[in-house]
Amino acid sequence: MSLEHLKNKLVKQFLCATQISAVHFDEMTDTDVSLILDLLTHDTLQNFPLKTPYVAKFLKKMINQMEKKENELCDEIYYKYIELIQKDPNEGPFYKHYAFNSDETDEIKSILTIQESTSIVSHGTTGLCTWQAGIAMACWCLRNKHLLDNRVIMELGCGTGLSGLSACINCKPREYWFTDCHSAVLDVLKNNIQVNQNLHTFNCKFKVVQLSWDNIGDVKLNYETKPDLVLAADVVFDQNMFDPLCDALKWLMMNGTTEIYLFCTQRNPETFKTFQEKLKSCNLNFKRDILPDNYSILLQQDCPIYVIHIK
Incomplete structure (x- = not known):
């Protein structure tokens, strides 16, 4: 993952599957959407996937928020959402990914991958x-x-x-x-x-x-x-x-x-x-x-x- 990914607040919350209700989708930007879509095909999430229903709910919230703002969305996000809701929601194992910052700087010290x-x-x-x-x-x-x-x-x-x-x-x-x-x-x-x-x-x-x-x-x-x-x-x-x-x-x-x-x-x-x-x-x-x-x-x-x- 790039530094651009890891310095992004929404990306960090997505990776560790923060409760949907705690994520400020109203602050989301076009850049956030692009970073999340890019992450979905990253090797880390391919090998150690987040819980399928969580990702589907997250994308649905993103779609709703961007449509509310009348922002144009690429077809890819709709295709991905449809793919997810058609998958078996219990086809695990599933993981979360915790990106830890250094206390002194914004430097990412580690991303820990945890099966839950x-x-x-x-x-x-x-x-x-x-x-x-x-x-x-x-x-x-x-x-x-x-x-x-x-x-x-x-x-x-x-x-x-x-x-x-x-x-x-x-x-x-x-x-x-x-x-x-x-x-x-x-x-x-x-x-x-x-x-x-x-x-x-x-x-x-x-x-x-x-x-x-x-x-x-x-x-x-x-x-x-x-x-x-x-x-x-x-x-x-x-x-x-x-x-x-x-x-x-x-x-x-x-x-x-x-x-x-x-x-x-x-x-x-x-x-x-x-x-x-x-x-x-x-x-x-x-x-x-x-x-x-x-x-x-x-x-x-x-x-x-x-x-x-x-x-």
């Missing part, structure tokens, strides 16, 4: 989709590289792997451990790692570990090999998981040097309040910050996203 489920809940888990707090954590890694440099990092509930891939490719940790308890999630994760290894250079060693928070000690760690840094995103939505999660966090903190960052989307204020009370009852001292609005074009911040730092 077409359903929010699949195989009994929500871990086959990338959630907003996970995207936020991936952006945060890029903006806080100094906190990751030369450190052993464990991610709890890594899901599709976006945050960990951002850390491994955009930062320089000493080692990164992707952990999750679901076999189906780890299968998708391994595929995402392989896809991105073919596209990028990894800056650290990594391993994939099947891990349940109930059995955190099963990873056979001792004080010397426990991680320096623990990361997790969107792991506090289910109150039934608060006890095993906090027990795992306490165990990881036993060496006195491990730091923990939890990225939490506050969908239900009461649930989030209950989790913080649980942390206090476990003597896990923490600071809480909220991410600013418009933290990244890749994010849809319908709900506040908090960062809990336990040290």
Whole structure:
């Protein structure tokens, strides 16, 4: 993809399948239309396609907006739309593509390609989709590289792997451990790692570990090999998981040097309040910050996203 593509806001939103309702089609230009049409035949989207119904809805919105402005459209966009609505909507797998900017400049540091489920809940888990707090954590890694440099990092509930891939490719940790308890999630994760290894250079060693928070000690760690840094995103939505999660966090903190960052989307204020009370009852001292609005074009911040730092 050209720099012209990657500096375009609409293109970035299209590539990561931003919700149609969050895209400002009223600001669209003829250049935007040309760039999107050019992308549809690009090798990346041919090999790792976006969800077919999403692309069809996106093109339909583009067509409606340009017709509303009485702008002339090329026949190609109509032909492409008709082709898409005639395709099997479930003929996957489907992917999303996240273009990450450097914090200091507009330079694109990486485009990470992530296979995701077409359903929010699949195989009994929500871990086959990338959630907003996970995207936020991936952006945060890029903006806080100094906190990751030369450190052993464990991610709890890594899901599709976006945050960990951002850390491994955009930062320089000493080692990164992707952990999750679901076999189906780890299968998708391994595929995402392989896809991105073919596209990028990894800056650290990594391993994939099947891990349940109930059995955190099963990873056979001792004080010397426990991680320096623990990361997790969107792991506090289910109150039934608060006890095993906090027990795992306490165990990881036993060496006195491990730091923990939890990225939490506050969908239900009461649930989030209950989790913080649980942390206090476990003597896990923490600071809480909220991410600013418009933290990244890749994010849809319908709900506040908090960062809990336990040290």
